[in-house]
Amino acid sequence: MSIRxxxxxxxxxxTMMITAFVMVNEPARMADFDAGYKGRSIEAGATxxxxxxxxxxxxxxxxxxxxxxALNAAxxxxxxxxxxxxxxxxxxxxSLPDYLRAAIAGGRPRAxxxxxxxxxxxxxxxxxxxxxxxPDQVENLVDFVMNWKEGAxxxxxxxxxxxxxxxxxxxxxxxxxxxxxxxxxxxxGKVNGKFPCSACHSLQAGQTLVGPSLAGIATTAATRKxxxxxxxxxxxxxxxxxxxxxxxxxxxxIMPATFGAQMTKEELADIIAYLMxxx
Amino acid sequence: MALFKLHVPIxxxxxxxxxxxxxxxxxxxxxxxxxxxxxxxxxxxxxxxxPAPRPNPRVKPHADGFWFHMRPTYYHNLVTPLYPEFRLxxxxxxxxxxxxxxxxxxxxxxxxxxxxxxxxxLNILSNVPLGLFMRDLHKFGAEMMVAVVSLHMxxxxxxGNYKKPRQFTWFTGVVLLLVTLIxxxxxxxxxxxxxxxxxxxxxxxxxxxxxxxxxxxxxxxQVLGDPSFVxxxxxxxxxxxxxxxxxxxxxxxxLHILALPLIGFVFIGVHYYKVVIHGHSLPPEAEKVGEDTAxxxxxxQRTYFMPDIITRELFYVALxxxxxxxxxxxxxxxxxxxxxADPLVTPLxxxxxxxxxxxxxxxxxxxxxxxxxxxxxxxxxxxxxxxxIEVGPSRRYADRRIGLSVCMVALVALxxxxxxxxxWYAVSSSPDQEVVAALVPQTHPGLLRETPxxxxxxxxxxxxxxxxxPNPEMKALLRExxxxxxxxxxxxxxxxxxxxxxxxxxxxxxxxxxxxxKKITLRINWTKSDGTPGTFSQDVYLHKDSNYGE
Numbered sequence: 001m002s003i004r005x006x007x008x009x010x011x012x013x014x015t016m017m018i019t020a021f022v023m024v025n026e027p028a029r030m031a032d033f034d035a036g037y038k039g040r041s042i043e044a045g046a047t048x049x050x051x052x053x054x055x056x057x058x059x060x061x062x063x064x065x066x067x068x069x070a071l072n073a074a075x076x077x078x079x080x081x082x083x084x085x086x087x088x089x090x091x092x093x094x095s096l097p098d099y100l101r102a103a104i105a106g107g108r109p110r111a112x113x114x115x116x117x118x119x120x121x122x123x124x125x126x127x128x129x130x131x132x133x134x135p136d137q138v139e140n141l142v143d144f145v146m147n148w149k150e151g152a153x154x155x156x157x158x159x160x161x162x163x164x165x166x167x168x169x170x171x172x173x174x175x176x177x178x179x180x181x182x183x184x185x186x187x188x189g190k191v192n193g194k195f196p197c198s199a200c201h202s203l204q205a206g207q208t209l210v211g212p213s214l215a216g217i218a219t220t221a222a223t224r225k226x227x228x229x230x231x232x233x234x235x236x237x238x239x240x241x242x243x244x245x246x247x248x249x250x251x252x253x254i255m256p257a258t259f260g261a262q263m264t265k266e267e268l269a270d271i272i273a274y275l276m277x278x279x
Numbered sequence: 280m281a282l283f284k285l286h287v288p289i290x291x292x293x294x295x296x297x298x299x300x301x302x303x304x305x306x307x308x309x310x311x312x313x314x315x316x317x318x319x320x321x322x323x324x325x326x327x328x329x330p331a332p333r334p335n336p337r338v339k340p341h342a343d344g345f346w347f348h349m350r351p352t353y354y355h356n357l358v359t360p361l362y363p364e365f366r367l368x369x370x371x372x373x374x375x376x377x378x379x380x381x382x383x384x385x386x387x388x389x390x391x392x393x394x395x396x397x398x399x400x401l402n403i404l405s406n407v408p409l410g411l412f413m414r415d416l417h418k419f420g421a422e423m424m425v426a427v428v429s430l431h432m433x434x435x436x437x438x439g440n441y442k443k444p445r446q447f448t449w450f451t452g453v454v455l456l457l458v459t460l461i462x463x464x465x466x467x468x469x470x471x472x473x474x475x476x477x478x479x480x481x482x483x484x485x486x487x488x489x490x491x492x493x494x495x496x497x498x499x500x501q502v503l504g505d506p507s508f509v510x511x512x513x514x515x516x517x518x519x520x521x522x523x524x525x526x527x528x529x530x531x532x533x534l535h536i537l538a539l540p541l542i543g544f545v546f547i548g549v550h551y552y553k554v555v556i557h558g559h560s561l562p563p564e565a566e567k568v569g570e571d572t573a574x575x576x577x578x579x580q581r582t583y584f585m586p587d588i589i590t591r592e593l594f595y596v597a598l599x600x601x602x603x604x605x606x607x608x609x610x611x612x613x614x615x616x617x618x619x620a621d622p623l624v625t626p627l628x629x630x631x632x633x634x635x636x637x638x639x640x641x642x643x644x645x646x647x648x649x650x651x652x653x654x655x656x657x658x659x660x661x662x663x664x665x666x667x668i669e670v671g672p673s674r675r676y677a678d679r680r681i682g683l684s685v686c687m688v689a690l691v692a693l694x695x696x697x698x699x700x701x702x703w704y705a706v707s708s709s710p711d712q713e714v715v716a717a718l719v720p721q722t723h724p725g726l727l728r729e730t731p732x733x734x735x736x737x738x739x740x741x742x743x744x745x746x747x748x749p750n751p752e753m754k755a756l757l758r759e760x761x762x763x764x765x766x767x768x769x770x771x772x773x774x775x776x777x778x779x780x781x782x783x784x785x786x787x788x789x790x791x792x793x794x795x796x797k798k799i800t801l802r803i804n805w806t807k808s809d810g811t812p813g814t815f816s817q818d819v820y821l822h823k824d825s826n827y828g829e
Binding site: 002004005007008009011012014015018019021022023026029030032033034035036037038039040042043044046047050060134135136137144147148149150151179181182185 | 326327328394397398401404405406408409411412590591593594597598600601604605608609618619621792793794795796798811813814815816818820821822823824825826
């Protein structure tokens with residue numbers, strides 16, 4: 001019996017020693033966890049940015065003329081001399097992350113007066129205000145944008161521009177044979193995240209993310225405009241999104257009117273081929 | 280004449296005996312009251328292993344105290360060694376208490392709402408001292424409890440102790456097994472991460488398959504127009520609606536912290552009471568067939584609870600507590616926390632917890648209603664009535680060859696269906712996705728994320744050229760990529776028998792994306808059977824601080 005008593009006492013002492021060791025290390029462990037969690041939040045934000053934001057704000061947040069301002073910019077992120085210029089301009093009283101959180105969650109209900117070159121409105125993104133994102137996803141995006149701070153103070157990041165043979169806004173242009181499978185990848189933003197159509201257009205009937213649902217588009221597209229085939233209607237809607245506004249959506253359209261300048265003929269043909277499979 | 284006379288007995292004692300002896304007597308008295316009968320001298324005697332004096336004060340706590348009143352004062356010598364019972368019943372009880380204590384700690388920092396549940400978990404892990412430790416202990420204890428309770432049941436089956444007069448004890452034991460399994464499983468949902476949502480969705484979609492019984496079904500079709508309305512109804516109760524929502528989470532939470540523990544503690548009481556009433560059955564070969572002599576313990580065959588049994592029990596408590604604490608610290612066991620629950624994203628390869636893999640394996644055999652509900656229903660029904668239908672009087676192994684064979688066959692079947700429940704068996708999504716999921720799994724960090732940040736050198740790589748990678752870590756990563764691609768190249772279409780992607784080529788592009796953030800693109804190119812190029816691409820972002828390697 002005494003061996004059990006001694007061994008049991010030793011085990012209890014060991015248990016208490018390990019627990020004490022854990023307790024002593026807790027502050028460092030918790031700090032590590034915080035840093036790790038922040039890192040993962042930035043990663044999640046990067047993925048969300050790719051699917052939801054680059055259509056308007058550019059692949060590296062450098063902004064797109066006439067659509068949306070740069071986020072990777074010193075006038076937004078440099079708060080070394082007090083309030084960043086952009087926040088001062090609109091009289092924001094909260095912190096910089098608060099500003100980002102508010103802008104992402106609630107969007108821009110009207111075009112900013114001081115940015116006359118950005119006439120578009122930003123949709124609401126948080127579920128709280130009818131958008132598609134959960135609060136933690138909005139937080140991830142805030143962390144991701146805040147992570148540009150370091151580089152943005154010196155200068156906006158240089159982003160390589162790819163020169164392509166763009167399709168343009170002429171809807172009479174001849175398109176090659178489309179590949180629906182590649183169109184599906186493009187639609188989902190899976191090819192370098194170039195045109196993440198799925199960020200705004202749901203494929204479930206009746207579900208509005210930002211723009212109209214595209215469920216059954218191959219069928220409905222043929223009925224939209226007299227004298228247009230379904231392919232012609234989709235073509236026009238991609239390169240000139242303002243010519244036809246689906247009932248119940250804002251006019252002018254908030255869909256970027258720049259895809260004609262960004263897409264090759266092949267890419268547009270692929271997307272049309274894919275959309276034509278959605279009967 | 281004093282109206283009031285203050286009487287302080289200790290002062291009289293001090294006057295009579297002197298200060299030190301009086302105080303010692305007082306302490307001895309307090310200890311005797313606290314232990315319901317054992318003085319300091321008695322406890323010393325117990326610890327030194329002295330023989331009990333006559334009359335034996337060590338049996339007094341059983342008669343006078345609350346905590347021991349349901350414990351026998353002595354056991355038969357034959358049931359006290361480790362072998363016949365392995366202390367599994369005692370350890371089951373211990374884990375119930377262990378889980379309650381660690382659970383209460385976690386409860387303090389948790390609110391059952393989808394809006395904050397996940398943030399509560401992060402708070403527990405990042406802000407609450409010992410939060411991670413307690414969560415890991417709670418999770419590890421839960422898994423240990425399932426294992427210990429199952430082994431306890433297996434031991435009972437093997438030694439035939441469910442037989443008369445212990446049928447009802449067995450019955451309550453099966454209730455406790457179910458309580459343990461559902462307790463463990465219901466805890467899965469609470470962190471509200473991807474694993475929670477999808478593992479429990481598997482479970483809840485099984486109850487959704489409950490068919491409407493035929494008399495209702497006739498009415499169902501005629502009156503309600505929905506023949507599956509019983510399944511729909513149960514599903515709505517389990518998930519709070521067609522999808523898991525705030526009500527569903529609250530229900531599972533209350534089930535986990537209130538309903539099941541309550542049922543558990545009540546049945547533990549009944550189970551324990553029955554064990555004491557019938558006595559611990561002796562090993563099968565120790566008594567005549569058909570006789571039950573557990574309650575008749577000859578004087579020379581007795582082992583007293585105090586000191587032998589209690590020191591054993593406390594020793595096992597110390598040992599198992601140490602094992603748990605060791606496992607979650609130096610042993611490296613950590614309860615995982617996946618990304619926030621997202622009903623729109625189904626992770627590849629979601630599995631049930633290991634103790635329910637057998638159900639998941641059976642589900643792969645065919646019909647959801649039969650294999651998910653009816654078959655487990657039959658198995659548990661048989662377990663419940665086992666003591667009443669298996670009435671052969673002998674508990675000896677030699678007389679129970681058929682029963683023991685059935686038991687062994689059942690164990691083999693359990694292992695096979697458990698294996699079938701794992702992702703290695705018969706699940707395949709498209710091979711390109713499988714390759715990427717092998718490097719960047721959706722349910723845990725995986726090889727790519729565990730590669731140290733600074734070892735990922737910015738460049739374009741082809742998996743086939745893994746030998747020319749700039750460092751050993753990237754070599755290992757690209758080699759794994761190439762190995763997975765080779766498996767994908769071998770895969771054939773189930774219908775045509777042709778290889779799906781025989782010339783698959785894997786690319787990995789590492790880019791600097793932000794300060795401390797890299798973008799890694801995994802792209803697979805191949806030629807489809809119709810000659811057109813196929814491609815699959817997935818982007819992964821890695822931050823220098825995210826330390827998945829921990």
